Amino acid sequence: MSTNDSEPRASPPAELVVESIDKWFRTERTTTHALADVGFRVVSGEFVCLVGPSGCGKSTLLDIIAGLTIPDKGRVLADGQLVHGPGRHRLVMFQESALFPWLNVFNNVMFGLHRKPELANRERRVIADYYLRLVGLEKYKKAYVHELSGGMKQRVALARSLAPDPRVLLMDEPLSALDAITREQLCYDIQEIWQRRRKTIVLVTHDVREAVCFADRVFLLSPSPGRIREEFRIPLARPRDINSAELAHIAQRIMVALKGHLGETHEAAE
Amino acid sequence: MKRTFVVAAFFLLLIGIWHLATASGRWSSILLPSPAMVGEYLWGALRDGSLIEAIKVTLRRLLIGYAIGVAIGLPLGLLTSTSEFFEDTIGSLALGLQTLPSVCWVPLALLWFGQTETAMLFVVVMGTVWSVLLATDTGARTIPPIYARAARTMGSEGFDKWTRVILPASLPFVVSGMKQGWAFAWRSLMAAEIFVTILTGFGLGQLLQYGRELSAMDQVIGVMVVIVVIGLVADKALFSPWERFLHRRWGTGLK
Numbered sequence: 001m002s003t004n005d006s007e008p009r010a011s012p013p014a015e016l017v018v019e020s021i022d023k024w025f026r027t028e029r030t031t032t033h034a035l036a037d038v039g040f041r042v043v044s045g046e047f048v049c050l051v052g053p054s055g056c057g058k059s060t061l062l063d064i065i066a067g068l069t070i071p072d073k074g075r076v077l078a079d080g081q082l083v084h085g086p087g088r089h090r091l092v093m094f095q096e097s098a099l100f101p102w103l104n105v106f107n108n109v110m111f112g113l114h115r116k117p118e119l120a121n122r123e124r125r126v127i128a129d130y131y132l133r134l135v136g137l138e139k140y141k142k143a144y145v146h147e148l149s150g151g152m153k154q155r156v157a158l159a160r161s162l163a164p165d166p167r168v169l170l171m172d173e174p175l176s177a178l179d180a181i182t183r184e185q186l187c188y189d190i191q192e193i194w195q196r197r198r199k200t201i202v203l204v205t206h207d208v209r210e211a212v213c214f215a216d217r218v219f220l221l222s223p224s225p226g227r228i229r230e231e232f233r234i235p236l237a238r239p240r241d242i243n244s245a246e247l248a249h250i251a252q253r254i255m256v257a258l259k260g261h262l263g264e265t266h267e268a269a270e
Numbered sequence: 271m272k273r274t275f276v277v278a279a280f281f282l283l284l285i286g287i288w289h290l291a292t293a294s295g296r297w298s299s300i301l302l303p304s305p306a307m308v309g310e311y312l313w314g315a316l317r318d319g320s321l322i323e324a325i326k327v328t329l330r331r332l333l334i335g336y337a338i339g340v341a342i343g344l345p346l347g348l349l350t351s352t353s354e355f356f357e358d359t360i361g362s363l364a365l366g367l368q369t370l371p372s373v374c375w376v377p378l379a380l381l382w383f384g385q386t387e388t389a390m391l392f393v394v395v396m397g398t399v400w401s402v403l404l405a406t407d408t409g410a411r412t413i414p415p416i417y418a419r420a421a422r423t424m425g426s427e428g429f430d431k432w433t434r435v436i437l438p439a440s441l442p443f444v445v446s447g448m449k450q451g452w453a454f455a456w457r458s459l460m461a462a463e464i465f466v467t468i469l470t471g472f473g474l475g476q477l478l479q480y481g482r483e484l485s486a487m488d489q490v491i492g493v494m495v496v497i498v499v500i501g502l503v504a505d506k507a508l509f510s511p512w513e514r515f516l517h518r519r520w521g522t523g524l525k
Contacts, residue, residue: 068419068423098416098419098420102438102439112424116425145521
């Protein structure tokens with residue numbers, strides 16, 4: 001990953017405000033209260049992680065910030081602007097399965113760029129090349145998605161969501177499907193890329209270590225209904241090693257807190 | 271190369287068994303002509319031009335009818351996959367009509383259009399549309415919703431989303447639907463040609479029916495062979511490139 005040549009213009013990272021979000025899912029048989037009074041503020045350029053067990057509504061929250069789902073109550077503001085639909089300034093790095101199999105690696109990265117009419121085609125290609133170099137996949141431009149390993153797919157997904165130059169990047173468990181070694185490497189790379197192309201990032205995961213590895217702050221969510229229970233500041237220096245003892249220690253503390261909140265929820269339900 | 275050899279050897283073996291069966295004299299050669307007699311008929315029909323003419327007429331009807339069927343079925347299938355209203359109306363109509371064997375359209379076509387080229391095309395189109403529609407509908411429904419969501423966040427909405435995401439994503443199903451539609455079109459056309467005698471063109475089905483009327487078994491079997499060969503060749507020529515393309519991109523069917 002050596003890139004000293006002309007870097008594409010970067011938009012300033014956005015400030016993100018999530019205000020007392022409530023979301024219910026109604027089907028004919030059941031009504032689920034997915035999120036209850038969730039609110040937080042992310043300063044521009046900050047890396048925030050939301051951690052919780054499955055079913056705590058964290059993916060729903062990510063969808064709401066992306067504008068893909070409309071909340072029943074509350075609102076999301078990006079740089080003071082109300083979010084009422086998906087927009088290029090808030091891109092989601094989905095799990096690897098969201099890459100398009102009918103396009104090769106290069107054209108997957110180009111997809112978002114093609115939808116920015118202000119760019120000329122030559123500029124688009126230069127930008128796509130830049131981001132493929134940034135994630136270390138310049139040799140795989142012509143490859144198809146199924147020919148890549150899990151870690152490489154995640155890199156393509158990262159390049160694809162960075163290329164249109166969003167102000168907020170939303171990540172959905174970027175490391176969870178990877179083996180330990182690939183995970184450690186990608187963890188370093190995401191940190192390095194974030195230092196270089198500063199974005200406001202919101203990451204959701206069920207993996208406490210993954211959260212501690214990246215975050216300035218970690219929010220703890222408990223399920224049914226999803227609610228923010230606690231906030232932790234992570235004072236570790238960067239780059240962080242996901243396998244370091246120090247990091248594991250903090251992760252352990254958060255894990256204990258999470259179990260405590262889960263216990264309360266169960267008691268309340270009984 | 272090795273596989274071509276296996277295929278050739280297998281069919282030569284079949285012809286050999288057929289030859290031995292006729293040579294045994296157990297069956298009358300009027301009911302079971304030898305491979306040589308069928309070959310002789312085919313050679314003669316090729317030379318006097320009647321076979322080529324029949325193939326031309328039949329393929330023209332097939333291609334036009336199939337093209338119309340796909341042009342109607344594909345967009346309707348996309349429509350029924352997205353809207354509950356169209357699913358309940360056009361979708362259930364398609365489901366019903368697909369169960370109707372296409373030969374059942376022949377009497378209606380004859381009464382509506384008479385003994386014309388239009389009647390023939392009508393039967394082919396009716397045989398194609400519904401299966402293409404249903405296959406496309408299934409295909410568009412099975413697309414992982416995450417593709418559409420990823421596309422939306424990157425600023426792809428409406429027409430752009432349909433042509434650049436939904437349609438390519440459902441391509442594997444669309445191609446298999448079109449393949450199925452092709453088989454249905456071929457069947458309906460043969461049924462129509464056997465039942466409808468029209469003066470504007472003399473197709474393979476009519477040639478087959480004529481063979482029966484003349485009790486010319488060599489002609490009957492010869493035309494049947496031609497029909498099978500055309501079906502096989504068309505399948506390879508029309509769909510194999512698409513299937514290879516899909517396998518390369520999706521990474522399916524690899525050994």
